[in-house]
Amino acid sequence: MLLVEKIQETNFSPAEQSLIDYILEKNTAIEEHTIKDIAEATFVHPSTLIRIAKKLGFSGWSDLKLAFLEEQRYLHSHFEEIDANLPFAKTDGLVTVAQKMAALEQTTIEDTLSLLHHDTLKKATDLLYQAKEIKIFTSNANIFTAQDFALKMRRLKKRTTIAEIIGEQAYEAHNTDETTCALLISYTGENQLIKQVLPILKEQGAHILSITSIGESTISKESDCNLQMTTRERLYSKIGDFTTSMSISYLLDVLYTTVFSRNYQQNLNHLIHMGEEFDNRTSTSPVMQEHPIENRLQITDSFLPN
Structure with a gap:
């Protein structure tokens, strides 16, 4: 609220x-x-x-x-020239719609970035990095966005799961402990399913990281660390959840990359090695073609600090 x-x-x-x-x-x-x-x-x-x-x-x-x-x-910042709920009009042509959607997504990223603060982001990164297990609690379309984050984190050897099945969230919450980071995602901060597991997570000693809208909410107040997403959309009188989905996706990408950066070269080498072992795709495009391993190592080394 x-x-x-x-x-x-x-x-x-x-x-x-x-x-x-x-x-x-x-x-x-x-x-x-x-x-x-x-x-x-x-x-x-x-x-x-x-x-x-x-x-x-x-x-x-x-x-x-x-x-x-x-x-x-x-x-009163950002979104002066575009409406998050009705970003285009019925009379707009195809290219105009595309241009307005590009502006909407760019504005959403800038808006979300303005809500990020160094100390809060560091604490969120610490919670994820130090956890032996990351368990995500969310619902509806946010599940699909969280799946991509979970996949990326698992590739860094971080055990990451999503409590997707309705009715199982309480059991998932009971299977946490002090080594677990529970990531809660809710636009309103008042999602009933998540609010039901909050006391269980706290009883089990899990660390709670949340992503919610700005303002006071039950979930943000009960979290050890809270990140705020773009808060511009009405609940249902809108064309789509464009800014909400984009903002959550951006924040999850930021969290993945801040965890990645803790062991940058080790993680990069791991992903490259796994790709060489299991990614059999080929391409005639020079942009997509992989460099020989000797050149690639030189390239990655060139980005290391002196």
């Missing part, structure tokens, strides 16, 4: 509501205003700001103000 949504659903006294209306009207302009400035402008006591913050689950006004500004900046 976005902070703005939480504000709209919370009951406030008349004095508190006048303050809330002022904040929503001024939006990011409140960054330059002190508690005293806002209190005087709305004719309330400064303690009202602190009371509102605590009612919304924050320790004080500064924390609420920071969270509000961060959310508003995100919601």
Whole structure:
């Protein structure tokens, strides 16, 4: 749930509501205003700001103000020229549709990248890298996106599975322990199937990494580490789950590559060796043709730091 949504659903006294209306009207302009400035402008006591913050689950006004500004900046960045729900019109021609979809995907990547922070990404990478087993809990179309990630991770000798069968998730959760990293993927952060396994995972001692939308949710709050995906789509009044799927795919690719980079040359040599052993494909295209092994080793070595 976005902070703005939480504000709209919370009951406030008349004095508190006048303050809330002022904040929503001024939006990011409140960054330059002190508690005293806002209190005087709305004719309330400064303690009202602190009371509102605590009612919304924050320790004080500064924390609420920071969270509000961060959310508003995100919601008003990117996607100014394209609608995530209706990215093209019925009158658009084929090439125009293709161009708009390209713009949508490019914007989605930029938007998702803006939500990534170094320390959070490092913690997520640590959880995956240190785990003996990675178990993914998600549903619907997200399963297909997760399958590609699981395949890549298994090629790095990381045991990675997906709890796909409805009704089996609880059993899968019980078969975890402190050496397991449970990866939970949910756009709303309130997926009922995943919420049911959360207490089991915590009881078993599994480490929990989640990917959810921005804002407060049950899954993000209960996770050891949470990555945020692009949050632009409505639940169902849209052409497709374009930005959600693209954002999740991008984040999973990032996680795969950050784990890969921990043992870069070792992992690269392993993939090349396995390809030579089992990939019998051929091509007349010079782009696709593999170099002889001696040249390939020289190429990979040239990318190593001095």
